[in-house]
Amino acid sequence: MPTTVVVGLQWGDEGKRKIIDLFAQRADVVIRCNGGNNAGGTIVNGHGEVILHLIPAGILNPAALCIIERGVTIHPPSLVEEMELLESRNVSLKQLKISPYAHLVMPWHIAEDRGQEIMAIRGTTLRGIGPCYQDKAGRRDALRVGDLWNKRRFFTFLESIWRKKARELAGNYGVTMEDFSTIRIQYAEARERLLPHIEQDPQRLIRKALEKNREILLEVAHGLLLDMDYGTYPYVTACNTTSAAACHIAGVSPREVTKIVGVAKAYLTRVGPGPFPTELHSEQGSRLRELGKEYGATTGRPRRCGWLHLPLLQYACRVNHVTEIALTKLDILGLLPAVRLGVGAKYRNDDPFSLWRIDEMAPCYQEYEGWGSISECNFRDELPAEAIRYLNAIQENITRPINYISTGSERKRIIVF
């Protein structure tokens, strides 16, 4: 049985959740590995439109065990809100398990994200994710899911950190946060709700599934270009977003992984600042944004739009050791009268590749005519010739098969090769 990793190959928002949902329908275990509620993705299926931030997309498969593992940063009130939304849609949460080792996002993390000028310059989602990972790495003032088990100890610790952080926030950034009693009520409610889902030893469940040859799916949030080490630093998120990082967090040996599916949008988008060599500043960019509804699922911010950039895509495939590609929103791109594809004349497979030089990476472009609507195409052969030409150019360049093409937001709008 395969162990599959699904990773994003761009700056997030590649449409990973739709692909994860596809695999999750037959998975036995789905593991969310990283990030927090800074990530967000929409799934459209029998449950209507569902936006998930923290809960693995596998939750829509009642038979799949869904684990939020230790690399995820969890804001308890937001997780509870998401759980309630799912329950209101009759989605069962019986199979949801949370690692006790995952760190908690606390109100001071959100206040720090809002208060620090540098966070605004980085264009963070203001969900407190960076400051939470910072305290985790700092090994101080950190609370983890497992701390919720001991109520007295948890609130004593919470109060003492709150006092210290309230002083620091006021002194350093002139920022205030909620008073302790408000936070206490908020976290006490969330604690009650989360306790039944905390799993003593999620690794045991994962190992058992591996031993029984069950189908396992590792869900990686964000995208390679937002990775702390491999992305466009410092305009990145505060964790690792690679397939290898997912194995590390899930406790799955890289040797046990059978498939690494890289998800890329047929064009590029990015929220927040940072380099973007193929960005469209013209009317075409706005058109793409409107056609693709390119507004952040978490913050509603308009996404910057541009053409696909093959050297960056190739880099993301290499770092992630991608075995196959899922290309999303090909239907949207084809609605433009003319399409361009950024090919790197200067960058070949064996050339040194350096993100230090990303600003010099303005590529040469190949031109295509828009291929019009493909939402009724169910097989590759039914795709218009110009769309096939576009796909072939990508495939030849990145030397990985494109095995999935998403042609619309609904679950059934996908061509599987």
Ligand code: IMP
């Ligand atoms: P943070 O993750 O909130 O600290 O934000 C750091 C950078 O990552 C900002 O540019 C965000 O817009 C971006 N970012 C974080 N999560 C996502 C995501 O899921 N999709 C797209 N961009 C994201």
